Amino acid sequence: MTASTAAPAGAPLLTVEELKVSYLVDGEPQPAVQGVSFQVYAGEVVAIVGESGSGKTTTAHSIINLLPGNARRDSGKVLFGGADLTRLMRKEWQNVRGKDIGLIPQDPTASLDPLQRVGEQVAESLTIHRIQPKKAAREAAVRLLEESGIRDAAARARQYPHQFSGGMRQRVLIAAALAARPRLVIADEPTSALDVTVQRQILDNIAALTAERGTAVLLITHDLGVAADRADRIIVMRQGVVVEQGPTASVLTNPQDGYTRSLIAAAPGLSPRRLRRTVSPISPASAGDSPVAGKTPGARPPLVEAAGLRKVFSLPRAAGSARTITAVDGVSLDIRKGETLALVGESGSGKSTVARLLLRLEKPSGGSVLFDGQDLATARGENLRLLRRRFQVVFQSPFASLDPRFSVSDSIAEPLRAFAEGSPGEQRGRVAELLDAVQLPAGFARRLPAELSGGQRQRVAIARALALRPDLVVLDEAVSALDVSVQAQILDLLAGLQERDGLSYLFISHDLAVVQQISDRVAVMRAGKLVELGATAEILGNPAHEYTRQLISAIPGRQVLAV
Amino acid sequence: MSQQLLRETDPDLLAAEYPGPAASSEEFPAAPENPRWSGAAGHILRLLQQTARQSLRQPGLFLAVLVLGTTLLWAAVPAAFTSWPPDTGIPADRLLPPSATHWFGTDSLGRDLFSRVVHGSATSLAATAVAVAVGLVAGSALGLLAGFVRGWVDDAIMRLMDVLLAIPSLLLSLALITVLGFGTVNIAIAVGVASVANFARIMRSESLRVGTAVYVEAARSAGVRWHTILLRHVLPNAAGPVLALSALEFGAAVLSISSLSFLGFGAPPPASEWGSLVAGGRDYLVAAWWLVTLPGAVIAAVVLSANRISHAFQTRTSR
């Protein structure tokens, strides 16, 4: 699946011609795909790249006629191996799906029947098309699972999906999609629900298996970095139309369309840059000392000092023998005034729990947290509430973090009201000021969250966090749910606000590429423990720990950069 | 009584069916609504207003509102709907089938059945309202307490509610009637107490849902006091599902109360409660089919309407 040299010859395997699809929303047709045309040749890897709402998934699903009930293909053709798929009847589709065209889904955790053994689910791909009888299919399924990288496949085939991790489930789904040896596989964001290190293994697995069989791949992704690493050709979609398509190298190095250029600029993995100058760990007064990360004498004063933090959760009794789980185990770190400390780790690493402990949303089971010298771990009641005004939080989901019934100004003013900051008039003034600071028009004050886009909601959440002029803002995956172009804007905004107000940030993220852009120091977490902590350039350029090295090599887009 | 099951599953199934606020699509923002009303009362008003507007587009819902509205008017001003007296009959006109003069026919004493249904609606609906009020107030308070305080308070309250759920509500009502005695008010209270557990469960699950919502977390970390959170976030956002349950419970209470009065535990005879009207027709099943059929159909229509309106509330609030 490396970038191939020449354009493939011969008749295309798949031709999509002037495809138009619309969704019926409240009885009104809303166009989602507006005249998309492209080809996929046998054995080729083609990536469709686009942000949410670009119509990339709709396009992919129209190819195998698996659109949701309210979607309609208005016009256009889909030719596969010369036959027009749009004319197929229900029964005929059953012979195309799985046999000619396979599908690797977006969310592996929900895409396997929870009541059926995984081996049977792979074998089903064969028995449905009567390629093999039941018993032979079961044996074939074990082989397929093995090829997909599942160890001890014979035993694992008899297990149920809940006994597999997300990455392992995706391997099962890959085995099932490729079982009947289709000529084309549609991989719809196959890794967006997975951790970065797993993501890379899965993409490698798809690449190896399809290359071996000469299967063409249509890769749907929002991540230009992934497309850059994996595809022969890239198709860029935006708002239902193709804005650019061509061989990967030429799209990346010589983009013709303005939107493609902005996507490349916004993709953190493809264009590493600093959003702001690094804050020196040394306070100006003692600039002569050596700039070593860590506790140097004369370093900037710490705002937060956490030592030996532990958090043990007890599980409900039904969960089995393990009654407790240690989410955070002996984590010590400090956040200095005016700096950004990034806390990096994959899901389940305990990074969000650390954030919740520092915010005192959870009570630590052990260890201490000093906020500007005051003990947070033991603070309670009104004392704690008064301390809270100095540290605020922005959560990951821009949809869930605003009360759906609160107007924008209600949400932003909420902390002000809680601390009775100023008269209602003054509060209104402050809200206007904050809206301005997060670059939202003043007229937005009266809107409800439902009327805002994800990026706009996140700006509101940032404004709310800044309302009380805190010293520390915890950004818990605050940009992870956003499209890359919006993500870049929010990161710019955050960098600007930090410079202006001298804020400290604790930036929780799983995305090293983003961390590289914004943080001064990086702390890496794995399985509840702190693996490594140091200056960003040092950790990313010269990681001491094996796990950090894995994380770095998993950043999509690096293979292209290396060339 | 079989409605208990539906109430049971509603919160969970609903939560699964509609993933909450995150589901509202970014591309198609909802129509602007008036955000000026705040608090639970404002929210309920808005919900009612929306449902009224919605009913104009959906004939089924419109019919449901019409049926319920009509019976409420029957209860308020019965004389406006019928000129026949409910309690005095004309012996010569006994057991007449439905006709233009006697819409629902007449009973064995020559009384106009339609008039008896219209005049009986006041008793039936008042009893229903009492039952729902008892369940709503007691159940919501317990559920809110359990969901907000949590810990052992939660455990104690919910274990008790589990036990109440283990006993079929009709049987529980009957046990209460045994000690409270017969009569309309007593069966209303008994039915209300039997529905406490349902309200408690939904109020608890709602306050847990809202209480662990990210926006409440955000408010908490912004230093908002707990009672402000309860008042401004939890109650208004939990009000919708509780209102939907109230509508559903209204239908269930009509059923339970009519069942109990059919069994003979309601107001003693001349009173014309819906269930006892059906019971009174039992002896004339062969001679006068309308005596059982028509009052029963009225009950069914009212329950169906209440359930339909409840459904409209549910889909509204889950948006």
Add this chain to the structure above:
Amino acid sequence: MLRYVGQRLLQGAFVLWAAYTVSFFILYLLPGDAVSIMASGDEQNAVDPALVAKLRSEYGLDRPLYEQYFIALGRALQLDFGISIKNGVAATRSVAEVLPETIKLAAAGFALAVLLGSALATAATFSRNPWVRQALGSLPPLGIAVPTFWIGLLLLQLFSFRLRLFPAIGNDGAASIVLPALTLAIPTAAVIAQLLSRSLRQTLGEPYIEQVRAKGASEALINFGHALRNAAIPTLTMLGILVGNLLAGAVVSETVFSRAGIGRLTVTAVNSRDIPVVQTLVVLAAVIFVVTSLVVDLIYPLVDPRINIGKTAKA
């Protein structure tokens, strides 16, 4: 496995104890003086003071509350719920005498309800004709809204009096059970149909169903091989309450059809304010609920591999 069963048994015992306690408080303590209620019986005006005194000492109601409770609880553990006021035999015996009739009725009603309900749900969800879907889909809400006693009376009117197919009253023979069982089954079937079709619709929207479709599976395999099994599980968990509700339905159904059974016994007991019998019935309802729930809990792991007894799932 043993620990799992033990845990469930313990939970069941707790529910039974709690149900007994709640019913004791409601029936004996709430009224202040249960004896005068019982003695007043069927609207008898004069209360015989000698009878009251006799009953009072017999029930130990002249002792302190906690003592009364523990004495009663001790007796209940020996299945002694007191003497029926009405006919002077042990309350448990008067219940046990008519219990088999109700079990027959409930079993027939339940089988009918499961059959009707699941047939309706699958037909209403899987049918490709939107008209059929709409028409069948409107039946469950209707079945839930109609009063049980009304269904019974309409069936009686039509099948017994007009068509003369089935006897109107009594417990004699297989034919006499058809109409009462149908009366019992219709509301329960409506509930099953409603729950199951809702669950089916939800299941059909799951990503794994799309994935099966993407493999090229036929609609029949999707519907019956994957969707139905998954959708049945949430319905299964409601079984405990469903069966309990059959008991409540029996109260109405047995009254309408004048069948002997615990439903009818309930009505007469409430009518004559026969507290020991009422309490026995309440506890019996709790027993039925607990037993059904236990059976469901034991079946559950067989149906759903995600529920793991004894050992922890591998992550």
